[in-house]
Structure formats: C-alpha cells, structure tokens
Amino acid sequence: MLLESCGMFEPKQKMDESENTYVGPEKCASCHNQQQLDWKQSDHFKAMELPTDSTVLGDFNTGFKADGIETNFYKKNGKFYTNTEGEDGKNHDFEVKYTFGYYPLQQYLIELPGGRLQATRVSWDSKQNKWFNQYPNQKIHFNDWLHWTGNGQNWNTMCASCHSTNLKKNYDFVGDSYATTFDHINVSCESCHGPGSNHIKYIESEEYKTGNKTPHSYLLATTDTNNISQINSCAPCHSRSSSISSEPNRTNDFMNQLIPDLISNENYFADGQFKNEDYELGSFTQSKMFHNNVRCSNCHNPHTGKLVKAGNALCLNCHAPTYNTEAHHFHKVETEASQCINCHMTARTYMGNDVRRDHSFRVPRPDQSVNYATPNACTGCHKTESNTWAANKINGWYGPKRKPHFSDELLPGSLLNQESDAHLIKLLSDTSYPAIARATAAFYLGEIPSENGLKILLKSLSDSKSQVRYQCLKALENFATVEWKDAAKACLSDPVKAVRIAAADLFHLAPNAIPEDAKSAYEKANLENLSFLKSQADFSTGNTMLGDYYLQNGDAQNAVLFYQRSLKKDSLLNYSRFNLATVYNSQGKNKEAIKLLQEVAIIDPKNSRTYYNLALLYYEEKNSLEAQKCFAKSMQLGNKQPELFYNYGLLLQQMDNKNDAEKTYLKGLSIHPNAGNLNYALAYFYLQQGSLEKAKKHIASLRQNDPNNPKYVDLFSIR
DSSP states (O other), rough: OOOOOGOOHHHHSSOGGEEEEOOOOOHHHOOOHHHHHHHSSSTTTSSSOOOOOOOOSOOOSSSEEEEEEEEEEETEEEEEEEEEEEEETTTEEEEEEEEEEOOSSEEEEEETTTTTEOOOSSEEEETTTTEEESSSTOOOOOSSSTTTTTTGGBHHHHHHGGGGGGOOOOOETTEEEEEESSSSSSHHHHHHHHHHHHHHHHHHHHHHHTTTOOOOTTTOEEEEEEEHHHHHHHHTTSSEEESOSSSSOOOOOOGTTTOOOOSSSSTTTTTEEETTOTTHHHTTSSSSHHTTTOHHHHHBBTOOOSSSSSTTHHTTTTGGGGGGGHHHHHTTTTTTGGGGHHSSEEEETTTTTTEEEETOOOOOHHHHHHHHHOOOHHHHHHHSOHHHHHHHHHHHHSSSSOOOHHHHHHHHHTOOOHHHHHHHHHHHTTTTTTTHHHHHHHHHHHHSSOOHHHHHHHGGGGGHHHHHHHHHHHHHGGGGHHHHHHHGGGGGGOHHHHHHHHHHHHTOOOOGGGOOOGHHHHHHHHHHHHHHHHHHTSSSSHHHHHHHHHHHTTTTHHHHHHHHHHHHTTOHHHHHHHHHHHHHHHOOOOHHHHHHHHHHHHHOOOHHHHHHHHHHHHHHHOHHHHHHHHHHHHHTOOOOHHHHHHHHHHHHHHTTTTHHHHHHHHHHHHHHOOOOOHHHHHHHHOOOOOOOHHHHHHHHHHHHOOOGGGGGGHHHHHH
C-alpha cells in the first residue's frame, strides 16, 4: 500500500514496487524541464563529475607544500594528475578519476587498489581560487585513519551514497575490497524522488490518459509532502547517522532507514548547539521550526538548493515584520548585526572553508553560557565582552525570565552528577520536548543508572517516538537483565526497524533471558541486527561493533578478528584496544592486554580508564607496586568511579597501608555516599580495626539502600 502521508497517492492501476527501477534524469526532463534546469544550477548536480577542463576547478599547473608534504598538480595527455604522499609514505603520481564537490571547495578522487576511491587532503578553495590543506598544521602519518589514503577519507564508505544516485557499495569482506556501482554519477532526480520507472509506466498508461490523473504517483518527496515525509527524503544525506537501509524510505519514520546521532556532548555542545558537523538533521529536528511543520523547502528551493529569498525577507515569510525592527533585535536595521541568522543560526566552519549554520534556530542564552560555558551568539560577535555582560543585556531588553527550553534540563542533566537524573527524567517524560532531546536524556540516564531512571526508561519503551524507544533500549544495557527483560520484549516486534535492532542487541547481552513467547521475534530481529552490523564492516567502528557482538556471544576468536580489523583501519581507535584487552584477559593473555593498554596510554595519556584497567591487570599479575601506581594515576586524572576507590582501597589494605586505604574509601564515599561496595568495604575495615561504632554507620547505609542483598547478611546481624 502506498502511503498518502509520504506524498504518494495510489492509482487504480497497481504496480509491483520490486520492479521499480531507476531511469535517469534525462527521462524526467521531458515533462519536468524547469526542474531539470534548476537542478543543473545546484550543488547536487555538481556533487561528482568526470574530470574535464570545464568540471575541474583547481589549477593543475602548480604545486602546494604544507606540513612537510609536497604536492604537485599537472595535466598529461588530457588527464589530470597529482603527485603526493601515498599510503607507503612516499610520493607517487596519481590520476584523478572524479571531481568531488564544487563550492566552497572541490576535492579529487583517486583510485587505489581494492576498488577504493580516496578523497585528496589538499583541496581547491573555490571561493579564493587557491589550494589549501583541510587539516592545517597537522602532520598526519601515512598510517593514520585521517591520511587521505586511509579509511576516514574513503569515498566508498564515507561519501559515496550521498553524492551519487542508487549507489551500491558492494563491499567484499574477505578481500576487503569494493566493486561500487551507481546508476547516475551525481545527486539526480531519483535520489530524492525514488526510482521512476513505475511513475513513467503510469503516466503512459490508459488510466492516466483517459482522465484519472492521480498526481505524483509512485514518487517520493513531491510538492504536497508534509515535513515528516520531506525529512525522510533529505535525512539520509543531511544527517550525522548510521545507515540501516539503502532503499528509498516509503514509511513515515526515518528510523526505518537510519540511526541519527544524539545531541549529546560528544558531537554537540551540552545544550544541543552544533559543534562537530551534523549535516542539519540533528539540529533541525530539535527546533521549533520543525515542530511547527516547517519543511526544508519552505526556505530552500529543492531543485537549485538555493534560498527562496535573501536576508531577513526569508524569515518574514512566516514571522511578523516586528521581528525585523530594533524593538526586537536592538541593532541598527539593515546591518549585518540585524540579520536574523546571526542571532538564531550561528555559523561554524568545517572542512577548512565550508561555513555551515546551526539549523536549531535557537534563541541566544548567554545566561546558560555563564553557568555551563556553552557558546552564544552575543559574545560570538562581541568577542571582547563577557557572557555575564551579554546575559545582563538580554535581561535588560527582555526581562529576567526566559521561555522554557529543553536545554534548561539537558544542560544540568549532561553533568552526570547526583542532581542530573531529576533533570533527565523531567526531560524524557515531557512529550512536548523534541524527540531527539528526550532520546539524549535517555542516553544520559543509561550513563548514571538509578532506580528512578530505570522506571522512566521502562515506561518510555512505549513512547510514540521511535528515536526515544530506540535510545531507551540502548540505555537499558547498563541495567540488570531481570529489570528489563519483560518490558523490552515487545520492542522485538516494533514497527520501526531501528527499534527492533536495538531490542535484539539488548537481548543479545542475555540470550537466556529471552521469554519463550518472544524467541521467534528475537531471531528475526537478531538477523536484522547482524545484517546491519555486517553492512558496516568496511568501516573501522563497524568492525568494533562486530567485535562487541561476538564478544557478547562468547566467541573470542571472532571478537579478536574484528577488533584487530578495526585497529588496522584506524590505529587510534582506543575503544577497540580496551575491548581487545578484555578478550586477551579472558584468555589469560595478560601480557598482550597490558601491551595494548600501554599503547592507549601513549595515544591518549589523559584517559583515566586506561590506568584503572592497567591497575587491575597488574594486580592479577601480582605486581602490586605497578597496580598501586596505576590506581593513583587514574585518580589523579579524575576517575570518580566507585569501583576505583573500592579496588584501590583493597589493594592498600593488602599492602598494609591502612591509613591511605581508609582515606581512599572515604574519598569515594564523599562522591558516592550510597555506593554499596564502598560502604561494605568500610564496614569490614572498621570491624577489623575494632571500631564498631564507625562500622555501624556504613552497615546502616547498606541496610537502607540494599536490604535484600544476601552478601550483607552477616553485617546486618550486627547491632
């Protein structure tokens, strides 16, 4: 059944969607000539082209030297070449196979063995007509993931699906090679509208010719598309996400096709402002615009990609003229400072010269900057002024109260301290807030497991938003199986693919906990999950995820294989080293595990987890002195896990350093007053010292917070 809400209407004549094929933009032009002319002005049209004198913008009669690498560009026999450092660290001549991008920069794709196309590091600045280095002042080793010959600059994995039409990656896992194909070299009509053969068959049919002209039949993203359906068309390319399907999305939920990144402080600022490049979706779906049914095409001509109006006139399409006065923005009209976008769409530069704007359309909040050090548009322009100055200005203009915004809860929630869960629970519970913000709250709740957090996560498994359901399932991985197994089983049959994948991944942690009536659903969802993981196997983190999958399966051999593959593709991926060290430890190969963690310490010397894990390994190896040094280093680097204070305290006790052991336990309790392991350790510590009254305080805490724990029975008998 074709969905009306996706901009499609079902004609009487039925066609087999499985036979719907790509026909190419030339077929579309016969009826849609103006759209074709518009498209040829767009960056989509110029996304990728064969190298010719008209398509190549760079000066291929010059050289460029930066960060110790000399690169030369030249033409020979009508072809374009670059001479630069290859994957062996030596300079070689490379033929340009394709141009990649157009404005504000153009890169060039080089073919390397295994069907790989790689994007050059030295790029052409189309604004200033000069060569430049995308990673200035960085000497990137030829074995590095970010080197232009590495996995991070691989077209097949990183770029191809969004620069060509109907791309098939065709990755061969065994040979670690590609046979990538596409139907059309650039982003053409069918990239957005889906394959067109059924549409053409219908237009040429008697049903259409005799007057039953059902509009837009068998096409996606048409003029009557609502904002949800339009997002489905734009999201696969305009998002920071993981793809779970390469097929056009004919549903009303983009999470049948992709899993977008959250607005956590990994890639965003803690309030949700963009930090790393997010390609618009993560910002736009948190905005009031999106939640008031604004579509991409309200601002952008979908065929040229250009804005439909210039300057503030674009915003005044919807907003009252009073917003374009000094009474609102307090800046002189018709100046750069009075432009709506400079207050509500702050800019950041990516890829060296590509200026992007934050599509969250947020109101500047310098008061939050004062408390949380987040950026704001005011001091972004008034660089010599303080956040306090800006906050006072806002108070003077608009009064002391700000309209409620999800960041009021997300910011304190992101601190992951004792007060965080109340803010996160409030955010996750309030369905008036954007789904992506609420899903981020669920993610954080998984980082600080608590009883109240568990309750709201379980309740939210039936939330109407698939992004929330998905993230709640991911967060439950940090809770005991018995707490979630009954509530989560329904998600194995969720109508949205991403949610089923997350549910399968959760139950994969505890396959013995799968209820009998859910086993069939689990098998189906697990196949979807494994298929998704394998589809990422050409990427460094995809191999890491597969390593995790097999580690959870108890399949050490495959876990080692995939962790090693991930490190081959990205030598800096320390997460894989941590987990590979775990596998080696389980195999009794502690020397290999220690060596891996020592490598982590060299790459990331300020990672407290490294030294904590090293300490545990040294302890197993009966090297107490090295274990003590590493525990101390982990504390020095800010590790606040209760397990650190517990294990370090035990070691100090065993080394007969009772004073420092007591101080370590107490320091941990000052951060985690209800931590069972620390109260348990101190209770026995004081009993051994003959300090019964001191011990009773910690026994009381255990009795209050975990009264049914059989481990504490002997202590509870002490009165």
